Amino acid sequence: MKAKVYVTLKKSVFDPQGKAVHQALSSLGFPEVRDVRVGKYIELELGQIDKTKAEQKIKSMCEKLLANTVIEEFKYDL
Amino acid sequence: MKFGVVVFPGSNCDYDCYHVLKHVLDQPTEFVWHKDRDIAKFDCVVLPGGFSYGDYLRTGAIARFSPVMESVVKHAERGKLVIGICNGFQILLESGLLPGAMLRNQSLKFVCRFVHLRVENTATPFTRKTKKGEVLKIPVAHGEGNYFTDDETLTSLEKSGQVLVRYSDPLGRITADANPNGSLGNIAGICNLKRNVFGLMPHPERASEAELGSSDGVKIFKSILEIK
Numbered sequence: 500m501k502a503k504v505y506v507t508l509k510k511s512v513f514d515p516q517g518k519a520v521h522q523a524l525s526s527l528g529f530p531e532v533r534d535v536r537v538g539k540y541i542e543l544e545l546g547q548i549d550k551t552k553a554e555q556k557i558k559s560m561c562e563k564l565l566a567n568t569v570i571e572e573f574k575y576d577l
Numbered sequence: 578m579k580f581g582v583v584v585f586p587g588s589n590c591d592y593d594c595y596h597v598l599k600h601v602l603d604q605p606t607e608f609v610w611h612k613d614r615d616i617a618k619f620d621c622v623v624l625p626g627g628f629s630y631g632d633y634l635r636t637g638a639i640a641r642f643s644p645v646m647e648s649v650v651k652h653a654e655r656g657k658l659v660i661g662i663c664n665g666f667q668i669l670l671e672s673g674l675l676p677g678a679m680l681r682n683q684s685l686k687f688v689c690r691f692v693h694l695r696v697e698n699t700a701t702p703f704t705r706k707t708k709k710g711e712v713l714k715i716p717v718a719h720g721e722g723n724y725f726t727d728d729e730t731l732t733s734l735e736k737s738g739q740v741l742v743r744y745s746d747p748l749g750r751i752t753a754d755a756n757p758n759g760s761l762g763n764i765a766g767i768c769n770l771k772r773n774v775f776g777l778m779p780h781p782e783r784a785s786e787a788e789l790g791s792s793d794g795v796k797i798f799k800s801i802l803e804i805k
Contacts, residue, residue, distance in 0.1 A: 508680075512725060515683050515759070539634075564642070567635055567671065569678035570725055 500545045502557050503576045506566045507538030541565060553577055578802050580606040581619035583649070583665075585640045590626035590662065593782040598623070601785055602798055611643040621658035621801055622649055624665025626718070626780060636679060636721050637667035646672055658702055658801060659774045663719055666766070666776030675769055675776050676734070677726035682719070683759025689718040691790065692757050694765050694779060695745035698738040701768055703775040706800040712749045713742070713793040715779040717757055722778040724760035724767075734767055742766040742777060
């Protein structure tokens with residue numbers, strides 16, 4: 500089973516990287532972009548594992564290592 | 578005072594810290610490899626600057642799971658001293674020994690220059706040789722030193738005197754211009770509630786001899802020596 504994990508800065512946390520990308524997109528002629536947030540995308544190859552168990556494990560992995568929950572939030576697809 | 582300087586793969590200020598402690602201050606000092614677990618003989622553990630594990634994932638995120646860090650957490654719980662400098666501070670945040678997290682510098686640039694720090698609290702093992710309001714000239718060198726925490730934690734840090742140094746101008750005024758990275762409240766260094774764990778982004782080991790442009794940093798190490 501493959502898990503796709505997305506880690507992004509919380510909404511309450513200012514994202515200077517996203518802001519720089521936003522400005523670059525605006526100057527490239529994409530005024531329709533309202534906001535940009537830059538995050539991380541992580542793929543995990545899990546092998547044979549029950550879906551409920553996989554979800555528990557991924558949640559734990561995110562909380563322990565993949566995301567820093569002081570500044571980041573995460574979501575995942577299985 | 579016996580010092581242990583931890584060496585992670587990617588540490589690059591370990592020799593500077595070792596040099597200052599061993600040769601400038603004449604203290605028994607040893608390197609500690611990140612896979613070592615026995616640090617019982619040390620009074621103070623130094624987590625030096627650098628790019629441990631290439632800063633992969635997040636700064637300090639992988640280093641905190643090094644075998645030595647389990648012992649460092651216990652060492653801190655026993656009330657012994659830990660000082661984390663730059664990447665060492667980031668590791669302390671990731672390990673939960675200090676609250677908060679580091680974001681990329683607001684400018685998105687790596688900042689490497691002398692800054693000024695105003696001492697906010699001198700009643701700690703790390704600042705007792707300084708005076709309240711004293712301004713120290715010490716360099717920073719980091720890309721992710723933008724200290725962040727939630728409002729509640731920030732209020733409690735301020736209330737309990739855990740903010741030990743703040744970025745200021747040469748006269749000790751806390752201004753936005755004096756803030757090299759966008760840190761909340763110009764915070765440059767904090768300690769834990771028990772006051773035995775200190776993390777700071779600036780490099781006191783790079784400013785501990787007059788030949789290097791400032792010896793203000795040595796006051797931090799000399800403060801530690803006062804502890805018996």
